[in-house]
Amino acid sequence: MSEKTLFQKIADREIPADIVYEDDDALCFRDINPQAPIHLLIVPKKPIVRIAEASPEDQSTLGHLLLTARKVAEQEGFAEDGFRTVINNGRNGGEEVPHLHLHILAGRQMKWPPG
Numbered sequence: 001m002s003e004k005t006l007f008q009k010i011a012d013r014e015i016p017a018d019i020v021y022e023d024d025d026a027l028c029f030r031d032i033n034p035q036a037p038i039h040l041l042i043v044p045k046k047p048i049v050r051i052a053e054a055s056p057e058d059q060s061t062l063g064h065l066l067l068t069a070r071k072v073a074e075q076e077g078f079a080e081d082g083f084r085t086v087i088n089n090g091r092n093g094g095e096e097v098p099h100l101h102l103h104i105l106a107g108r109q110m111k112w113p114p115g
């Protein structure tokens with residue numbers, strides 16, 4: 001069996017994290033190095049490596065991540081003010097953790113283009 005990813009270890013409570021939402025398929029917790037007043041990560045419990053390696057069977061999981069973003073934004077009270085979602089993919093995308101995750105950034109005005 002391949003080794004667990006960092007985010008699987010967080011889902012399995014082997015590594016502590018500030019978890020704000022969980023259901024059968026996804027987990028949302030605060031980023032350890034926040035880039036905005038609110039910086040959350042939403043991860044699928046199924047460890048899809050990255051978008052570039054997702055398969056058609058992942059379709060409902062991928063959709064679930066976005067609907068979880070909506071749910072968490074409402075739960076945490078920043079849906080109306082707005083927020084940014086980011087998925088880093090691969091080296092040029094700035095991906096550090098090879099377990100797909102959706103960044104949710106909120107609590108300040110975002111800039112465009114991103115760095």
Ligand code: 5GP
Nearest residue numbers: 017029030031032033088094095096097098
């Ligand atoms: P990436 O660069 O792969 O898109 O994002 C990885 C994110 O995971 C980074 O924003 C980083 O701060 C966050 N991160 C890395 N290790 C940990 C950890 O142990 N706990 C938490 N909560 N976040 C982490």
